[in-house]
Amino acid sequence: MYTLTTTDEHRFGSDVYVLDLLRTPTGGLVSISSDQKLSLLDPASLRRGPVSSFQTDHGNLTTLRLFGDNVVCTAGENGNVGVWDLRAGAQVVQFATSEAPLASMACNPETQTIAVGTELHNHEASILLWDVRSAPVQKAAYHDLHSDDITTLTYHPSNPNVLLSGSTDGLVSVHDTSVADEDELTVQTLNLNASIHRAGFLGPSLVYALSHDERFAIYDISEAQGSGDAIKDFGDLRGGTGCQYVADIVPKNDGSGAIVGAGAQDQQMFELMFLTNNQGSWEVNRGNSVGLPGAHGEEIVRAYCFFDESQMVFTAGEDGRVKAWRPGN
Template sequence: MEAWWPKKFACVSDEPIYLLDMALHPAGAASAASCSDLALRLYDQATLQLVGECRGHISRVCGLTFAHARHDLLYSASEDGTVRAWDVRRPGGTAAQVFRGDRTHSFCSFDLSCGDVLLCAGTSLVDEDSLLMFWDSRKPNTVPLGVYSESHSDDITQVRFHPHDKDRLASGSSDGLVNVFDLRRGSEEEALLCTCKDDSAAVSVCWAEADGSHLLCLSPDEGLRLWDLRQLDTDRPLAVFSCPDVRHLELVPGGRRLDYLVGGAWLEGAGKLLVVGGDKGGDVCLMECDGDGLHLLASLHGGHTATVRCFVWDEVRGMLITGGEDARLLLWKPGGGEDNENSPAFKLKWRPHVIVQIQK
């Protein structure tokens, strides 16, 4: 039987570091983390051993994703106004490509289309303008193809391409709007398919369901909304579930409540919309969100000691990787060994299998 206690590794830096965002290699070979010291750290996905770093950004990284087909490419966007493509086979080198915006706008969000062709970054608000900027990843000229400038009136905090439709894009903003675009339709006005309104800012947007027909939106005051876009041409409301503040819900046994939400992810294999939250002590809650509300799947204890900022779900291995303000990167597995391998993962006790402490 496999021992469950964590293996520990450490890498050295000059200042305290915490993790901001994470991305998972599509083939399961590696994971990447953006850190507060502006570095992109690459880890072996199975062991979380550090295998390299990429450096070049001079401001906070606001988006991170691997290419879907060319698995050797990692894309990152930063408040420094650049999107960079890195060849992860040669960590430590300079960026393979640098995509630039204009000199006045910094980036707040970023994503890459499922076809690996279109890049999109959302900008901060400057002089009443917040922009969606687009680039073609195949072109050597890395200036934008074009911009959308009329659909948001504040910082564009999230952009998410549809998981299966390369021309479908959702954008969320501090103005409380989540817009859905069909990029095949010429002008910005024609491309805007619908606008979903939130009572607060949108800080996280996630496509859900196997056909990508639902949108999950999280707000900075720990609110959550789930919209069904199939209801656009009906008289039924778009929102199939709405909670203005999940901190008031009794989800955790023993009377404890959530302090914050981290984000959401659609789990293809399980057919679930996973929502991750936690408390200030470092405990993590895995929840399912559907039209009936939020349902606790599992509570994860004994790993983090501070707020968790990011996570990725390893669909192939059924594992979770989390990173937080305690400068820890954790790999979680359900159960303790092979005896449990045929049991439903969310019915088992989750334990930290590997802990990486990023320290001074």
Template structure:
């Protein structure tokens, strides 16, 4: 295993430091969310100096954050009071909220996806009054959702992601066990699902490339699925099972697909060993997917005995950033 060392870090202040939740790369720096409901911008080259900008969100409890347009440093957040905000980090924090939408009443929003290509925000709700919904807004006319699906899932909608090449396709995952791919150009809810995979209660799911989808359940079962024609629909093309057993870890923080569609990086941790690993998922010469445990990258010490909540990798700069429940954001580099 190739080891990195902690080169810099910043701990959020307070007797009980908040959990640091998401790290989202933007042109202006690293956008970071935390359990104290703040949205901060860090200069990745001067991490130890703390946030360059601090925004206080107003979601009751911030549950999800995604880049809306990373090159323009615009980000969206959503939360438990049913609200969605769009923030522009090019502006002063007091003026940064460019848009605020009240979602599906006061129903808590659990998941979020953004597509600047079609000026659309999508949110997924928790189950409320026997209904879990996926709602889409055109931010150019945000007075009401342009689409609302109330029957694609029967439990909390925990994951949303737009297709990397066709933003009309939206992937959703739920604790009902389903990973669905919907064509949002179809208005009839009975016809909108073009692919469905029964995976188990979905923790993370997304597109690896134009046709292949990954999913990991809340009990860490990991599989790949393929939407391509000629592939048996609904069946996993790779069924790894419990990643904790396969990787010798205690939890999986998240899975980060590579932008070129060539694979993904799996972030897995062990609190007992105070270790976090990055394991590459890649295709071999035959087209079969492999977990390349031999080239795993280790972050010894990680975030102590606390969970790592998110990570991002910058290959060209040879740096990895992690966020944890110990209140730290850290930068890791080769020794």
């Protein structure tokens, strides 16, 4: 294992969780935290604190997504979506999407569309698409795609009409949103048989699914592999990696695999492991993993991101801290 060292950090507060952390296309860091704040951080100097900070109005803030170079979206329990211009330091618009709490969101700048997924509310879990080109206008509403909370949404990397959804009902579904009839919308349904925590694309036709109890599988959704069965079912990742939880799966930009971020609180360790494809055989490779010893103490790491050009990793945790990591001297 190759280890990194903490070089800088910012602490939001002892009773604050950092819920998510993203790298912006312009090289900044943006976070959301349990004190209901959206914060922009300078990765070169975390200890100075936020460059700017915004108080959100979502009840409990749950979701952060990028929408452009300097634009991000937030959402939460009151069903509202906020669109923020980080460069201008202001909220562009806030609009109500649903009476139900929002559990997930995906943004497609190409089509100026924001997709939100709701918790189960009045026996219904919905996916709602909003066009935000001028004033926000609802462009589609789907109410029968899942039977429980919709926990994750993501757009296809190259086809803006294809939307992936995952739910606590155990299903991951691929939808063609150019189809008007909801009954014909779903292209393929994948069943992990466990509540979905994360799901996304590893390539044009490859999908991964991660459950809340760390079950992990990869699927091929191409027409040639239309069965819906996993091409690789890893089972519970805790058994093969020694971790206690998996924070996220972050696909690599070149389509060669992904980074699996997993932690063990009792060891105060967080590890970045490589998900690789060797001639069609997928494996989680711990041999060349990157360790972050000390991590966020005994608290869970909620999110991580990379600055490969400067060999830096940033993490955010339930200890209220954002940390910078780099190779030691």
